[in-house]
Amino acid sequence: MTSFPDAARVTLGDAQLRRNLGNATSTIRDKRARVVAEVPDWEQLRNAGRAIKSDVMHRLDEYLIQFESAVQEAGGHVHWACDAAEANAVVLDVARAHGATEVVKVKSLTTDEIELNDALEAGGVRAIETDFAELILQLDGDWSSHILVPAIHRNRTEIRDLFLRTIAAPPLSDNPSALAEVARVYLREKFLTAKVGVSGANFAVAETGTVVVVESEGNGRMCTTLPPVLVTVVGIEKLVPTFTDLEVFLQLLPRSSTGERMNPYTSLWTGVTDGDGPQEFHVVLLDNGRTRVLSDEVGRQALHCIRCSACLNVCPVYSRTGGHAYGSVYPGPIGAILTPQLLGVENAKTLPYASTLCGACYEVCPVKIDIPAVLLHLRAEVVKAAGGTPERAVMRMVARAFGGAGRYGIAQRLARLLQGPARRLPGPVATWTQTRKLKPLPKETFRQWWSRERGA
């Protein structure tokens, strides 16, 4: 994976991209703050969300078995997948069994995580993304930069030009409703002809086997009701114990994510119903690193995430770098703690440092994931995995200097001696003085002043 600072440079150097991002994140941020302030028991809801998810993590084995039985009882098929390859194979097999060359898809991070579209393509099946923003990215060969608004880095003129190159004939204005109409006409035919629909899930209820998809455009409702066959890929952390637990999350999620009181479409289905909706239903329960995350007592709270993206919108780092810098389908603060755990810290070692620890993410998280605490925990893991680096040597030296007032006083005097006239910091810390003026060291330290004044 490209290091975060290197990957961040792309967006930092693109003024248009930064404007698109800055405008979009601040709009959603303000909207969220308004609708959250309306809810008098918001804190209690957050506490409940955290408590329910924490219970799920402690008894995940039981809930998964319970969910499997409930789905089977309701006429659905359940598949267990250890990794991306196993999950993708299940979806491909189902599509092939029905002779499908195209499947219609609901926007789903989990299927992005396992790169399902590529796997299907390799097997001769084309996946059509039906979420407006996902469609934009798919047509352009681009990838998502935001959990909720994948094309947040694109503006409408760029989208108009893209549609003209791909699925629309001129003339076409960049008016949002004209752009939406192009997508609507293109997608309607896909919805009506696809034999297989593919979705992820926002929640899966252990007690009843019910699967929930929350969305805004109605494309999800189309994908999960029109094709005769439906395959749903569910990360094992998406379970909630009972149907009534949904009450908490269906309040937390829309207000936190889109800043709406309620989302436009909430689809719930349980197995197969005669004469209504898909007559064949498959659930793929996906691990893909999640049980490893679960084994980490501090880090496992990352699995509580309900993918609302509130942490992205308030993050001062994300709003400057955009999502691509995080090198995974999970960008922003949640990505910075989830990706290193899913892939192993040695494979994403700059991500835990992609934060100032300002804590804005923790403040808005609807399930109270203490992201700064997990970042610190992962930084310690990175240091442990890295072994003897030059940084470690310096840190040890500094710790030694801090270990006694005598040594510390010598270090202070040495710093003043070494302070160059140009006041540029040396070596790896030189980057600081490239854009900031460094304050000169004062004539005397506090302790020198104290001993002169107070004679101690």
Add this chain to the structure above:
Amino acid sequence: MRVGLFVTCLGDTLFPEAPQAVVRVLERLGHDVEFPTEQTCCGQLHGNSGYRDEAFKLAERFERIFEGFDAIVSPSSSCVGMIREYRPTLAPRVFEFSEFLVSRLGVVDVDAHFRHRVTYHPTCHSLRVAKVGDAPLRLLRAVRGLELVELPHATECCGFGGTFAVKNAETSTAMLAAKCSAILSTGAQVCTAVDNSCLLQISGGLARGRSGVRTMHLAEILAS
């Protein structure tokens, strides 16, 4: 009450004016302040960079040096937050300076005079870790002659973040640019805060832009 001053490594080495101001204000209010000379660093640099063992040792050392005090006062919310997390037994006795004045001593007016237009940057750790609330603002409002102007997007991070400013220098600079233009938009002559680490970053940005806006630790204004 035995009051121990924790000046922090940054305050000792680079910003002695701030702890000196703390001493002046507390003595003006009739308190004796002690400076245990064995003190060095709370361990935050190490803790925040992933060097937990070193951080833990430094925090332990801190506790040994300060254990005899009824109150430990520091001009840094960030270091206070660090001590509270690593040494929970000390937590009830460790105070950020403005918090100590307002919550522990119940003082809002410290008889300060400062005839300037000032804007206040609430640092992330003062807001979300040490949770000092509006104590700094209440103190500033009581300063004679001071005109307090509101900082737009005040609660957004300045981009310092310790080693973040070095490891992610470009992103840090982009964040700093936004903070500096917010400060300049207020027309303030002085930007103040309760953490010198953030003020180091902000003053670095303001000075490079030759803005003429100064940064000052809250304690320095209260000592005026």
